[in-house]
Amino acid sequence: MKNITYLVLSTLIALSSCNLFELDNYDLPAETLKGTVVDKETGEPILTDQGSEGIRVRLTELSWGDNVSPNPDFFCMPDGTFQNTKLFAGTYNVRIDGPFIPLIREDDRGVPLADETQTVDIKGVSEVTFEVQPFLKVEWVKDPEVINGKVRAQIRVTRGVSKEEFRSKIEPMGGYSDSFQNITDIQLFVSYSSTVGYRARDERWSSQLEFSGSSFNDMLGETITIESNGTIPEGRMVFVRAAARINFDTPRGSGTRRWNYNEPRQVLVY
Structure with a gap:
């Protein structure tokens, strides 16, 4: 029994002297x-x-x-x-x-x-x-207004980079198509959150306009009117924001087509 006790004590002493019981002394990332x-x-x-x-x-x-x-x-x-x-x-x-x-x-x-x-x-x-070099630029034409519980927004969408320069940068990557520059949709996101956007939107009220092919081209630089969906309860304060995107994913091949946005505006529904 004494031999067994001695063996256990010796093992514990040996373990305590090795790195197993040392504290991690690396600095935390700061x-x-x-x-x-x-x-x-x-x-x-x-x-x-x-x-x-x-x-x-x-x-x-x-x-x-x-x-x-x-x-x-x-x-x-x-x-x-x-x-x-x-x-x-x-x-x-x-x-x-x-x-x-x-x-x-x-x-x-x-x-x-x-x-x-x-x-x-x-x-x-x-x-x-x-x-x-942003694909698009989205601007408010005027402050959004409230009509019968809906937010009506007027925006303008223009290209942030010319069609010629876009092509000169993207075509050498291979597989180029003129359809890459087509504007596919305009979104009006509505939310109680000031970080309003696709990830912070209320689906009851947010709305979208969709466009096929190059049909939006004639509307570039023109005033676009888009209204929220449903009826927002009276007395609520919401944030609204518009966004537009083209038919091109970044990074290439990821399948993620990202929107260009304007700045959020706060609106009181009355």
Whole structure:
């Protein structure tokens, strides 16, 4: 029995002296990356949706070599800014994908055509600005108004990048079609939330206009009227926002067609 007791005590002492019982003394990730996405031509922010249909941010830490997996994706806020406060210090490739000319473009053989991502040394608070070419620009023509419990909005949709430049950037990627530039739909999102958009919409009241082929082309730059669905109860304060998108997915092949937005407006239903 004494031999068994001695053996147990010896084993515990040996284990206590090894790394098994050492505390993890690595610092928690605490570095911050702040970013802004703006229109290359106007300097205006690229307004977006706060969700997977919005502007996607992908970070890849380059310190670990060429084959490292990216960090988990995150998304811009509706005003076109993004922030991540839980990063380890290091050198990162920063890539964004959204309703604008892709930053990374390759031909159908995988040969690089352009890489407009950015490499950033992140330590403390680091900031980055991306200047992009948005597919569309969506503007309020006038403040939305309420008529019989419905929100009536008047908007204008124009191209943020010319048809010729879009084609010059996208056609070398292969499989080009003129249909990529077709405007497919206009959405009017209604919500109690100030982050109103596809991910924060009330389906009872949000509405859409759909367009086939190139049928919207004659309406570019014209005033478009769109009304909310249903009847919003009197006395409610809601937020509304319009969005439009083209028949082109970003990243290419993802199947995600992202909207360009205007800024939200607050409306009292009376």
